[in-house]
Amino acid sequence: MGSxxxxxxxxxxxxxxxxxxxxxxxxxxxxxxxxxxxxxVKMTIVKDGARTGAVCLDGSLPGYHIQRGSESGSQNWLxxxxxxxxxxxxxxxxxxxxxxxxxxxxxxxxxxxxxxxxDDISLNPDFYSWNRVKIRYCDGASxxxxxxxxxxxxxxxxxxxxxxxxxxxxxxxxxxLGLARMALLSGCSAGGLATFLHCDDFAKSLPNxxxxxxxxxxxxxxxxxxxxxxxxxxxxxxxxTYLQDVEKNLNMECKRSHKNPYExxxxxxxxxxxxxxxxxxxxxxxxxxxxxxxVPPSSDPKGLWKDCSEDPGxxxxxxxLVLQGYRIKMLEAMKPNAIHNQKQGFFVNSCxxxxxxxxxDVWSGHNSPRxxxxxxxxxxxxxxxxxxxxxxxxxxxxPCDKTCHNLIxxx
Numbered sequence: 001m002g003s004x005x006x007x008x009x010x011x012x013x014x015x016x017x018x019x020x021x022x023x024x025x026x027x028x029x030x031x032x033x034x035x036x037x038x039x040x041v042k043m044t045i046v047k048d049g050a051r052t053g054a055v056c057l058d059g060s061l062p063g064y065h066i067q068r069g070s071e072s073g074s075q076n077w078l079x080x081x082x083x084x085x086x087x088x089x090x091x092x093x094x095x096x097x098x099x100x101x102x103x104x105x106x107x108x109x110x111x112x113x114x115x116x117x118x119d120d121i122s123l124n125p126d127f128y129s130w131n132r133v134k135i136r137y138c139d140g141a142s143x144x145x146x147x148x149x150x151x152x153x154x155x156x157x158x159x160x161x162x163x164x165x166x167x168x169x170x171x172x173x174x175x176x177l178g179l180a181r182m183a184l185l186s187g188c189s190a191g192g193l194a195t196f197l198h199c200d201d202f203a204k205s206l207p208n209x210x211x212x213x214x215x216x217x218x219x220x221x222x223x224x225x226x227x228x229x230x231x232x233x234x235x236x237x238x239x240x241t242y243l244q245d246v247e248k249n250l251n252m253e254c255k256r257s258h259k260n261p262y263e264x265x266x267x268x269x270x271x272x273x274x275x276x277x278x279x280x281x282x283x284x285x286x287x288x289x290x291x292x293x294x295v296p297p298s299s300d301p302k303g304l305w306k307d308c309s310e311d312p313g314x315x316x317x318x319x320x321l322v323l324q325g326y327r328i329k330m331l332e333a334m335k336p337n338a339i340h341n342q343k344q345g346f347f348v349n350s351c352x353x354x355x356x357x358x359x360x361d362v363w364s365g366h367n368s369p370r371x372x373x374x375x376x377x378x379x380x381x382x383x384x385x386x387x388x389x390x391x392x393x394x395x396x397x398x399p400c401d402k403t404c405h406n407l408i409x410x411x
Contacts, residue, residue, distance in 0.1 A: 040110035041065040043136070046166045054166035055157045056138035057093060057102035062163040065111045065134045066175060067119060073129030077180045079171070079202075080117060080134045081187030081194040083218075083355060087140035088239040090149055093156050102138050115356075115363035116186065116377070123364050126381035127184070131176070135167050135191075142194040144265070145244025158244035164198055168205055182211045184384060188355040189288065192219020196270045197249070203276040213384055215279040216267065217357040218286055222333045223266045226299045227322060233293045238262045268333040277343035279383050279391075280334060281376060283353045284327040285312075285398060287408050290352070294326045312352050312398065312406055324397055331394065345383035345391035347376055351404035362405070370403045371395050 043063045049055055054062055069076060084101050087093035096102040117132045118124040139145060139160030146161040171177035185202045187195045199214035206212050225231045241247050241262040247255075253273040254264035264270050271278065295305045308315035315323065327350070334346060349356075351369050356362045356376055362369060364377035371379070371393040383391035395401050 040112050041067045041134070043104070043107070043109045043111070045104065046163075046170050048170065049163070049166045052162055052166055053157075053159055054162035055159055056104055056163070057087075057097035057140060057156055057158070058105070059155070059157055060103045060105045060138070062138060062167060063104045063107070063136050064167055064171075065113075065136070066171075067113055067117070067132045069131040070129045073127075074131070075176075075179055076127075076130040076182040077171075077177050078116065078127050078130045078132045078184045078186065080132070080358070081143065081185075081191030082134060082137040083187065083189030083191040084137045085140075085190055086142065086236075086240045087243075088236055089243060090154070090156065093140055093149075093158075093243070094154055096140055097156060102140060104136060104138055107136060107138075114360040115358040116380075117358060118360065118363075123360060124377065125364075126377065126384065130182075133171065133175075135164075137191060139163055139244070141240055141244040141246050142190045142197060142265075144194070144197050144241075144246040144249055146249060147243075147245035149243075160244065160246075161249050164194075168202070172205065177206070178208075180206050180209045180212075183209050184213055184215060186215040186217060186357065187219060188217045188358060189219060192216035192355075193221060193265075193267060195219060196267045196274065197265075199274050199276045199278065200251075211384070213277040213279065214274070215281060215357070215380065217281045218283070218288065218353075218355045220267045220280055220282045220286075220330070220334065221289065221293065222268055222330055223263070224293065224326070224329050224333075226293065227295055227305075228299045230299065232296055232298065237265045241265050279344070279380060280346035280348065281357060281380065282330070282334075282346070282348050283356070284330050284348050284350050284395065285323060285352050286330075286354055287352050288354045290323070290326075294323075310408055312408070320398070327397060342390060345379070347371065347379045347393045348395060349393075349404065350395040350398045350401045352398075352406045352408050353404070367405075368403070369401070369405065371401075 043065050046062045049061045087096045100106040111134055119128050121128045141160045143160040143164040145158035147158045149156045183206055185195050195214045195216045203212040223234055247261040250264040251270055251273045254270050255261045258264060258269060291309055308319045349369055349371055364375050368375045379393050382388045
């Protein structure tokens with residue numbers, strides 16, 4: 001549905017939020033030289049990180065961006081984990097440490113706040129007046145690791161867990177988060193996965209808050225075989241959790257019920273043990289999972305899926321049937337956790353998309369995707385404020401939803 005210009009905007013959005021997670025675009029190594037436009041939000045450095053060992057891959061201090069709330073929302077808080085993939089071995093983590101994905105020194109010091117982070121009442125009616133925080137991502141394991149690697153030439157700090165704790169402690173002790181009445185922990189992609197890891201910890205840190213909930217946007221990465229019946233994502237996540245010693249920080253209840261502790265890095269298993277109310281925002285045809293889990297490059301050496309992966313309108317009937325099968329597997333992975341739990345909600349559309357909460361034209365707008373004529377912003381708001389008892393929106397299969405943009409970036 002989008003124009004050629006719209007496609008360019010979508011490419012820019014994806015590049016900012018780290019779409020190609022397994023194939024990190026190392027060419028974009030430095031964000032810091034950009035001149036900040038009006039209404040961008042400046043980075044705050046967590047200076048106590050050096051004392052606690054909370055540092056990025058390269059040893060730089062972690063950071064976040066905060067835009068203060070106003071009026072009735074001044075005691076309400078929304079925290080958003082930034083996304084940006086993972087690194088699974090020393091080589092990929094070393095490369096990552098030389099980019100803005102592994103160093104705040106190389107990050108743009110200003111970020112624009114759009115979508116769920118917007119301060120415009122017309123674009124973000126439920127959260128515009130809240131204190132809104134974007135937590136920058138520089139560890140490569142969804143804020144979950146706690147180890148380091150060192151040889152004669154390289155030291156890599158895998159301190160995602162400590163970064164999370166340091167940011168949370170600074171927000172509570174210095175920024176006013178400890179006085180929160182209502183709070184929402186959210187995240188996009190790898191940041192969405194981080195919300196599964198830290199949701200209950202976030203809630204426990206705010207004992208005086210009236211409402212604390214969590215939301216994952218495009219973070220529900222499923223444990224599934226690819227088109228050649230190989231499970232490359234399972235091996236990949238196993239390597240991530242082993243290298244960065246994530247396993248010790250995974251939910252104990254989950255680990256007791258699974259043979260392999262790293263399985264609890266998969267949201268479909270970790271969600272079973274989360275006690276805090278939770279919302280799943282995901283595409284049933286998530287384009288990251290399409291490109292890297294369902295049909296990774298290794299599974300398609302002859303390029304038979306190339307056209308389909310770039311434009312769903314070019315998919316053959318057989319390819320559409322395969323994608324419908326993956327949609328069913330996605331829904332099956334979600335439903336046991338959420339379908340009978342009134343506290344959990346979900347918005348699962350049939351758009352070819354990835355990360356929808358921070359894209360303004362997708363989150364809330366005249367042409368935003370809808371399910372039953374409701375935008376993502378409307379459904380999330382209804383769930384958070386409990387305007388409806390059961391907030392569980394599941395779209396019909398592709399291509400029935402004509403509100404989708406279906407703009408797939410080339411990864």
